[in-house]
Amino acid sequence: METETTMRSVTVTTRKKRSLTKDHMLAIGFLIPSILLVGVFVYGFIGWTGYVSLSNWNSLVPDFSFVGLKNYLYLFGDFRFQADLRNTLFFTIMFILAVIVVGQILAILLDQKIQQESLFRNIFFFPMALSFVVTGVVWQWLLNPSTGVNLFLAKLGLDSKWYTDTTIFPAIGWGKIEFGIPIAMIAVVIAAVWQMTGFSVAMYLAGLRGVPEEVREAARMDGANEFQVYWKIIMPILRPITVSVIIIMAHISLKIFDLIYAMTGPGANFVTDVPGVYMYETTFRGNYYANGAAIAVVMLLAVAIFIIPYLWSSRKGEA
Amino acid sequence: MAIRSFTRPILYALLIALSCFYLMPVYVMIITSLKPLEEVTLSQMWQLPTSLDFSSYSEAFTKLAPNLLNSFYLVIPATLLSALLGSLNGYVLSKWKFKGANTLFTIILFGMFIPYQSILIPLIQFLREIGLYNSIAGLVFVHVVYGIPITTLMFRNFYASIPDSMIESAKIDGAGFIGVYRFIMVPLSITGFVVVAIWQFTNIWNEFLFAVTITTSDQQPVMVALQNLSGSQIVQWNVQMAGALLAALPTLLVYIFLGKFFVKGLLAGSVKG
Numbered sequence: 001m002e003t004e005t006t007m008r009s010v011t012v013t014t015r016k017k018r019s020l021t022k023d024h025m026l027a028i029g030f031l032i033p034s035i036l037l038v039g040v041f042v043y044g045f046i047g048w049t050g051y052v053s054l055s056n057w058n059s060l061v062p063d064f065s066f067v068g069l070k071n072y073l074y075l076f077g078d079f080r081f082q083a084d085l086r087n088t089l090f091f092t093i094m095f096i097l098a099v100i101v102v103g104q105i106l107a108i109l110l111d112q113k114i115q116q117e118s119l120f121r122n123i124f125f126f127p128m129a130l131s132f133v134v135t136g137v138v139w140q141w142l143l144n145p146s147t148g149v150n151l152f153l154a155k156l157g158l159d160s161k162w163y164t165d166t167t168i169f170p171a172i173g174w175g176k177i178e179f180g181i182p183i184a185m186i187a188v189v190i191a192a193v194w195q196m197t198g199f200s201v202a203m204y205l206a207g208l209r210g211v212p213e214e215v216r217e218a219a220r221m222d223g224a225n226e227f228q229v230y231w232k233i234i235m236p237i238l239r240p241i242t243v244s245v246i247i248i249m250a251h252i253s254l255k256i257f258d259l260i261y262a263m264t265g266p267g268a269n270f271v272t273d274v275p276g277v278y279m280y281e282t283t284f285r286g287n288y289y290a291n292g293a294a295i296a297v298v299m300l301l302a303v304a305i306f307i308i309p310y311l312w313s314s315r316k317g318e319a
Numbered sequence: 320m321a322i323r324s325f326t327r328p329i330l331y332a333l334l335i336a337l338s339c340f341y342l343m344p345v346y347v348m349i350i351t352s353l354k355p356l357e358e359v360t361l362s363q364m365w366q367l368p369t370s371l372d373f374s375s376y377s378e379a380f381t382k383l384a385p386n387l388l389n390s391f392y393l394v395i396p397a398t399l400l401s402a403l404l405g406s407l408n409g410y411v412l413s414k415w416k417f418k419g420a421n422t423l424f425t426i427i428l429f430g431m432f433i434p435y436q437s438i439l440i441p442l443i444q445f446l447r448e449i450g451l452y453n454s455i456a457g458l459v460f461v462h463v464v465y466g467i468p469i470t471t472l473m474f475r476n477f478y479a480s481i482p483d484s485m486i487e488s489a490k491i492d493g494a495g496f497i498g499v500y501r502f503i504m505v506p507l508s509i510t511g512f513v514v515v516a517i518w519q520f521t522n523i524w525n526e527f528l529f530a531v532t533i534t535t536s537d538q539q540p541v542m543v544a545l546q547n548l549s550g551s552q553i554v555q556w557n558v559q560m561a562g563a564l565l566a567a568l569p570t571l572l573v574y575i576f577l578g579k580f581f582v583k584g585l586l587a588g589s590v591k592g
Contacts, residue, residue, distance in 0.1 A: 023496040027415035030407050030496075034427070034467050041464045042430040045438035045445075052440055109334055122578060123338045129574035129581060131525030133542045134567045137549060138344045141351070141556055144361065194341065202582050255434035258527035262546050276528075279436045284532055289440055296436040307432040315425040 046300065053293035060287045071294040079176040081295070083270040084278055086174075088302075090181045091189060091274065092253040098193045099249050100242060103200025108230065110201070111208045121205075125198040132195065136262025139191035163187040163264045166271050184264070184271040192259055196252070200245045207241045208234065247310045254302045275299050352376065352561035359557045375555075379548075379562035385537065386544035387565070390524055392455050393540055397462040398519040402512055404463065405470020410504050412471065413478040414486055415496070424475065431468035435528055446533060453538050461533065462523045470515050473587045477511035478504060510580070517577055518584035521570045541566045 053071055056063045075081045106124055110117060127135065143162040163184045171178035211234060219229045257276030266273035266281070275295050283292025351359060352375050354368040412424050442461065443452060451457030481504065489499050530540045539547075545566045548559055574581050 024415060024417065026496040027411045028417065031411045034404060034408050034471070035423070037464050038427050038430050038467055041438065041442070042433065045441040046433070048441040049437050049439075106337065109330065109337075112330055114330065114334065120334050120338060122575075123341050125578065125582060126571065126574055127341065127344075128585065129521055129570045129578075130567050131527065131542050131570070133525070133527050133546050134563045135344075137545065137559055137563045138348055140549070141560070142344060142347060194344070199585060202585055206586060251432050255436070257436075258542075261527075262549070276434070276436060280528070280532070283440065292436075293440055296434065296439070299434040300437040303432055303434055307429065311425050311428055311432075315421055 049293045049296055052290055053297045055290050055293075057289040057293075058287070058291060062289070067290075071290045072298075075291065075294055075298070077176070080266075080270050080273060080278060081275070082175045082177045083182075084273050084275045086168075086177060086179055087182050087185055087270075087272065088254060088274050091185050091192075091256070092250060094181075094186070094189045095192050095196075095253045096246055096249045098189060099197055099200045100245060102193060102197045103245065104204050104238075106197065106201045107204035107208055110205055121201075124201050127195045128198040130195065132256075132259040133262045135191055135195045136259045136264075139187070139194070140263045143187045143190070163267065163272055166267075166269050168271070182271045184267055188260055188263060188272055191263060192253070192256070195259075196249065199248065203241050203245055204238060207238045211237055244310075247306050250306045251303050254306075255299055348560045348564055351557055352379075352564055354557050356555060356557055359555070372557075375557040375561040376565070378555075378558050379565055382548065382558075383541055383544050383562055383565055386539055386541040389455055389534075389538060390540040390542075390569075393458050393462070394520055394523045397459045397466070397523050398516050400459070400463045401466035401470050401519050402515045404467060405515055406474045406504070406508065406512065407500070408467065408471040409474025409476075409478050410500055413475045414481075414483070414499070414504075424471070428468050428472055430465065431472070435465065439528070439532060443532060452533065453535050455534075455538060458529060458533055458540070461529050462519075462526070465529075466519055466523075470519065473515050473518065473584065474508070474511055476587055477508055477514075481507055513577070514580045514584045514587065517573055517580050518587075520573060521581065524570050 051064070054066055054068060056065045056067045056070075058071075110121060110124075114120065140163075145161045145164050161184075165183040167183040168178040168180040169183060170180045172180055215233060215237075216229055219233045224232065255276055256274055257280065260272055260274055261277050261280070264272040266277055275298065279292050279295040279299070282288045282295070347364065350367055351364070353371050353373070355370075355372040355374065358368060408427075412420055446452040446457045446461075451460060485503060486499055489503050494502060524540075525542060526540075527542050527546070530543045531546070534540070534543065545562050548562050
């Protein structure tokens, strides 16, 4: 009797094992198309773009003769690309800072057990459902230097040229360009922040909701005022969220294209130009494919610096 | 929990002021789109129209209607296909883990962060080769392929919350790989499908770079057509604004009615689910 049961359970296990392996094969089989697609269309194509960037293909007719780093040397000596790097740097810094600061303020305001919370939340979130093209079109009209908010600002004695301003502040000679904050970029930052803060508000709000009330109470018992509770207790708890927000926003701003293309274009003296716009124009308007590919590779490397460590650390966290 | 030192009126005043800032573009968009052209002057920009004029809408609609239709032809199949693919991938990567599954997932995930400029030149060459360049079908294909990372991520995180014990007991009852998917995962992941579908719908509808480089003239989705409106000689701002509103309407409606799921998708996209 006892032996029989053991025997049976043994057969059951072996049968189960065999069917598991078969199902495992099936599972992997279902995954293979996606692996192949990502392998070819992401990694293979990146490799191909890398190869094009080292080739001589700067006309309509493909020419894959190898020219080494020629296209990259050309770019880094190019006025427009130098301006792009400067613009991207300052756009990214201003954009990320604003998204974090505004996002945190809005999240804290929304977290005060207010009435109509979902209404306010939706007002801050809805721009995220819009296209950057729509945002660009609308803000181009709003920040038009001869109109828009300037009608108000002019009354206050402030007159801004917004995205048509060609000032670089402070203009420090660097390579072929003046290095500093391109004032015209501020207009683009405002539009981008309007569209994207919803993301950081959502993240911070989720974070704030996750802080147990006892933690705040304990700090208050120790005599901390509300400001100190936020600064010393809540902010450190939210730090991982800030890291996520910085990385997500950085990768968006490093590859930004449609907002600027729709709102301002490259601008006079390329004050609002970015690599995404340059890549598009030089490749698809000018047929400088190799130059375009080189710009794309620089963009990819810039994004990878942020994303690869981030993905790597998320992966380890799961083990 | 509330900031006690904050007096309530100041709190609400701040929130209302900030809300005005966020709603300002919508206000200007709506009033401008309802004005006749002669009232669309820079100095009258903030004033309400003296009379309602819907001619900008009919003009914008005539110009954008074919492209709006293109966008629907693009978004619907692309959303469905990428949700299906993502759910299968997410199922395998969360419930049928094999050696190296996590590393493979990370490698797939990288694809959602790349600037698409870095694959665009070979992609267009490829689409020309297979005859899908300048077609909605080509765009559908592109969005399904490049949607794999994000949809896989969302479903994988979603399926991680379904307890393994349920799957084990289904397996003991004789369900295999497909049975478990069909009878356990799919019925339990309706929310997951809604979140992913809304996310993909919104993103593909709003996408511009692929649309502007892969299609020309009559094949273009609405965002490219909207951008082209401003490229014409004289910018008719009332028509522009009406066009922007029309182009934004589908995703805006989705947000208004299903915003909760949209925000879920948003948070899911930040990798750590």
